[in-house]
Amino acid sequence: MELPILNNQACCTPGTSCCEMKYPVAILGAGPIGLAAAAHLQTYNVPFILLEKGDVAANVATWEHVRLFSPWEYNVDNAARKLLEETGWTMPDPQAIPTGAALRHDYLIPLSKQFKGRLYTNEEVIAITKLDADKMKSVNREAKPFLIFTKSNQATKTYKASAIIDATGTWGHANPAASHGVFLPSERKLSEKITYQIPNVVVQSMRYANKKVAVIGSGHSAINSLLQLVKLKENYPQTEITWILRKNQVEEALGGGVDDELAARGELGLKIKEILSNGSIQVKTPFYVQTILEKEEGVVLKGTEQKIGPFDELIVNTGNRPDFSFHEELRYTTDPVTEAVPALADLIDPNHHSCGSVPAHGEKELRQPEPNFYIVGSKSYGRAPTFLMATGYEQVRSIAASIAGDTEAALNVQLSLPETGVCHTGIGGGGCCQ
Known part of the structure; x- marks a missing residue:
């Protein structure tokens, strides 16, 4: 699918880098973190598309019967909240603790409706590369757009993007029962x-x-x-x-x-x-x-x-692991132990951190060797089970600010989380420490 060139339209503050983008930002995954990324990009008026393998918040739908750990105040992104309140939406009781069903139906689905025309459901990303350049090609690489291949029913589609935010999570990619980690x-x-x-x-x-x-x-x-x-x-x-x-x-x-x-x-x-x-x-x-x-x-x-x-x-219920199969033609790195984004490995090590003691981090820590490619949310934590939704919201806020050219906001990462005991659970996409 060939998306139109943006013709250098004024997509944010005049003179900033995002105004030079020829193609939209592609957000992969329409779960809590992906939808929050969309809200922050919309705040900056940065063009984007959302690609989702199933329905909106499909991963959350598989655990709708489970009650989260954290109250609503930690589960609603600030930019998303402001966007929804403009439509007359009312924030649930901040101290109430929602189920997965409430999170999806009372927050995520209404939020997704704000991105009509930019949200593509039932499109599974099967590969990402650079236009006319595999992983080995370096000449003029940064100037080339990303090329995204998706599978929708039996059809294969292509999209071009100037940046990619991978918020596909880890839920649905379970660890095996075997302690050695191999699916026999x-x-x-x-x-x-x-x-x-x-x-x-x-x-x-x-x-x-x-x-x-x-x-x-x-x-x-x-x-x-x-x-x-x-x-x-x-x-x-x-x-x-x-x-x-x-x-x-x-x-x-x-x-x-x-x-x-x-x-x-x-x-x-x-x-x-x-x-x-x-x-x-x-x-x-x-x-x-x-x-x-x-x-x-x-x-x-x-x-x-x-x-x-x-x-x-x-x-x-032995946890989940990230799927990097569709990254094979991109230049990306992960920590060899946790499979997290390398700069996060020491910050999120479950041997030393609960989800409430993980330091704030943003675009700077999430950078990959491939410029303008980011892995966020629970997937950025790899196999570590210490992810909290509020952490993911701060990640994408910082990234959206950076893409929009708001460097000061991108670097000013702040996070207030409840201190907790050891954090281990298998819920992904929404965060293990909910």
């Missing part, structure tokens, strides 16, 4: 008996009722799954629940409790601690899954020294 054929073969999301147990009750279910993972996604299964067990008492962790002690997975400044998250740990005391959940820790075996009696997990099972169903 034996695990993939059992896909019908494994879910890597936080299942809606109420809707899928017959899948889990009176079954032997193992939940693998130590984060808040796993705890959410466990709490739903315990509720199901009240009506289906033959349901057997096993929690499998790699922690030395289960207490390490229970979070900050009453000391957690995000009370909803601390409450999760307190709830699961109480349930563990009554024996509703069997705990196996530390246990390192090496492979998954399909036996006649059910699914068996083989560890380093022993086997456990059989199980009828597995819920694998």
Whole structure:
């Protein structure tokens, strides 16, 4: 799809760099961070397009039944809020804690409607390169526009862009059950008996009722799954629940409790601690899954020294990882350990930081070797589970300011976050520490 050249229109403050752009900025992903990027670019009157693989906030739709950790005040971007309020939209109670459904229907979908004509849904980005230049070509590279290939149904489309903001997140690219991090054929073969999301147990009750279910993972996604299964067990008492962790002690997975400044998250740990005391959940820790075996009696997990099972169903909540497959022809770098944007690696290391103690960062830290290409949101954190939506909002505010030529605003990064305990969960796109 050939988008029109912008003819150097006055897209922002006259004389600034964005007025020299021939093509719009392409935002990849219409989730919370991608839509916030659009709001900030619109504030500067910078032309843009939004490309979304599915529907608006499609990733959030998969966990609509889950309540976030943080209240509305941390989940609404400032530029987006101002844009919506101009239409008569009213901000929900800032102290109320929304579900994924409320986040999507009361905020993200109304916000997406402000970008009519610039939002393209059901278009999956399959490759990005430079016009007439693969990764190896350096001559006049910076002057060439980005070339984006998308797949829509069976058709392939192309778009040109002067800059790219990749806000596709990590949700939907789950880590395996195996502790070594490799998806073995034996695990993939059992896909019908494994879910890597936080299942809606109420809707899928017959899948889990009176079954032997193992939940693998130590984060808040796993705890959410466990709490739903315990509720199901009240009506289906033959349901057997096993929690499998790699922690030395289960207490390490229970979070900050009453000391957690995000009370909803601390409450999760307190709830699961109480349930563990009554024996509703069997705990196996530390246990390192090496492979998954399909036996006649059910699914068996083989560890380093022993086997456990059989199980009828597995819920694998071991986190997510970024997908860089469509970046292959771009010049980009990631940290070799976390797979985060390199400058962020030390700032977000979950061994030293909770999501509330991550320092503010913006365009300067997110720069890639390919000028005007940015990886933002949970994807910028790679495999680190310490992402918070408010952090992503500040990232894209800074980037939009830089693209618009507002250097002072781009460098003036500020962030006020609640201090928290250890932050581990699998929700992506919206942020692990919600």
